[in-house]
Amino acid sequence: MLLHYRLDGPEHGEPLVLAPSLGTSTRLWNRQITALARTFRVLRFDLPGHGDSPALQAGTLDGLAALVLDVADAEGLDTFHFAGVSIGGAIGATLAARHPGRLRSLAMICSSARFGDPEAWHERAKLVREQGTAPLLEATARRWFAQTPDRALLDDLAATDPAGYAACCDALAAYDLRADLAGITVPTLVVAGREDPATPPAHARELADGIPGATLVELPGAAHLAPADQPERVTQALLAHLPALPGMRVRREVLGDAHVDRAVARTTPFTRDFQDLITRYAWGEIWTRPGLDRRTRSCVTLTALVARGHLDELAMHVRAALRNGLTPDEIGEVLLQSAIYCGVPAANAAFAVAQRVLAEEDHA
Template structure:
């Protein structure tokens, strides 16, 4: 079950949306340097992850899918089909998950001070146990010690103290359960599935996620751009605020207009309308409700191509396309799709006698056995429709 993520929005709502996802133990204010710099040119959305900041902290353990599904739910609430995703550390892992499993929601991807696998797993399990036993405050100073280089910590003790306070404000259970999400996650096999234009940023002095693990990400994602900043540790967006912001802005500018994405969204919207008009709302709603991350890319594909392109063409009206579809499915013997389209046609009011003519015609050119099966499916569909109508009349 998803949770409602606490978030803040800055900038012009009409500008391209940029979603900022932060590090384990942080809250959305870790992004203050980027929020103020990006707001004049973007709709900036900074979110507290599950178990962090102002977001709920349900009992764990969590999974990367849980954390990322919270983000998808947030986008849905905001009415955003897709966003530019910027993630650091845990937020970067979530960005990888989103880009691999919900590719249509990610316009571009910026991954910073993160990894495709946070090994060894036992380290995170032990840390979760320690936080549950002794509280997050017991390790807060150690955590922030890895966020900044020693030189910056000595030069700006107030910055160091503010971030210790940030970590201490993180709920113990939220932090521990997110540690468990990192322990079980391995996104290396998903890297090849990521198609969003990707920028990878590493920091030379980051002992948690050194440049070598970023190289794995950059090598695994086709066309990824890779930069290493120095000096900088795990919160490079703070220590190298200007350089990081410049890289993000340049990445967004390079992909400011994404005609392919716009076309995909337009085709999906048209296709969904056509699909509903042909197959009916009830069937389409059932299909959508049963969609999983595994089947979602295929559902998006058929909605855009079959329904948003072919069925939406002007050359043939939908009635003619229905009859052609029934004839072709009969000819190739695709019983599952044939049954679906027979029932959709009858619900739409197509005269059963027309189905008879289609199946007889197919018998001559595609074979009697296939048409025989089509007649059997049609007979059962008519019987089921009659039963349904009779049941409705008795109510």
Template structure:
């Protein structure tokens, strides 16, 4: 067994704050990928990054598996917690692509170590074994500079390199400086990586963040993670490709801050604020803004009621992920014939990660247990919504 020696870097915050360990994508570094997010989280977390073998300027020659890489990261994390003087050696974790794959192994193989995790632009399996081994051979023959052109196309959404040339330059420079053998060995580790059949063994809360423009790890891979783990949540970032922490640091920091913070006893205002945040995430800003604008003195108390109790006290509970809550809500609305609310929640279900096929299955199931006429009306309402969204 090979346990790679992992090096890291302090990115933000200090040891008096909760530890957040962050992992980079293949061919990048923790500094290049995570610095912008860390800067935004430094008031709330001690952000420490780790670098894969060969991605820190060192040469590497010993092969490793993804599970072994995760053990190396765990050993590094234990060193960090010891240096901090933590009695509790657990930590929060966030990782992009390769870093996300390592996160899955940490959650599976060291569940006591990871309190909660955010997995970005990754998958329980990424790519195909043949493609990874072919890339490893290319890098061994031509070096990491041979990866720059293809990586620039895979990593960034259209228009981002023109908007943020310095960010792109830093990431591509990190790729060029990566040890070729270290890069190739990581490719071979990814070729054998597949934990799809183990996702239901993950019990820690997991936030899966997808880039809508991501080709290497498309959104459906993140939806698979969110639905496969016990406590999963799914978010899609529009206009983002494969390196979400660099492409959308404000949005990523906002999502991580909300997901990773230690739970506190909610105050009435906190419940209301949490409810409004979830209401906007599930229904969309445009819908919520219309509802607020239409509020009158007569309806104000009711709007406050549903924000606090429906959204702030129920939709925020960790016992079900949002995909499951959407399925339950669709079924209840079909059963009661609430068609206006049904249309709204079909849109919400899409936003929460349900596919068109899954919505169809919910309606078919409802036909058996709620009645065919109810399902017939539901299909008509859902078909209209899907047509408006360009999905039917």
């Protein structure tokens, strides 16, 4: 069988697969898709028996991971980034552990290396096979949302095929990846909702501690469906994490992780498009061109900032110039040169800024 899926974003964009949570559909990612599909070729799929996917009578996480690979193969995706919620995150971790050559990066959102007592999952599977998903709706709403419940997502749960839902429950009962976490080597982001009763932050910390180099983000005001509960914060965390975002790698290399992380943390819906613009065009198009090395680009940038009097930006790029290999004496030479062609008052202000930054760096 082939899972139902849909594609968004530029045809030649970096491939990104988004996986849903148990009881939801591709709709779970509706609040992130606009931002992600600007850059990435985004593939969203429905779990068996969910949305428009056919149901399975039985399943395992390895089997679900294999179904995702079938979808990726159908679209010619040899490798791809992956982000998933709950069981979706577990599918991604299974892919990273069992098929490490297929993933470029991994994001696990409100997920776990083991989802509690297997017997509880078998009991839920039995209930759903006998009575459908209707008995789950009230408790699930409390588990999924710390904010206003998304009725459309609850409608997805009500419409889920009982056999498909139960098969996923059986897969979760058998899932335990704790012993395999150390073998996950792709860049990994772990996101926890601080008000998530299903996979509380302790589950996320176990993942982050077990996966080498993993980054942990805890979101206040988020329960189990963080992409619906805190959509902007989930979007920001993903955009900061995804290494394929054009320019983000160069931006971090030149300006440093601390500066970029602060900029990302301050991003709002009002400023998000601007942040995307400078990352893609300034850092992804100009700073990556082969015609000048980074030292030379730093010299040009310092001169331009002195000429225009952009002193806040100048401080940032003095630090960047040091990271790009310029010495303090060479930075001084650039400012001396700018005094002749940009004006002595402008250079005087620039020297004051540069001296302060260099002193801070000496004491860092």
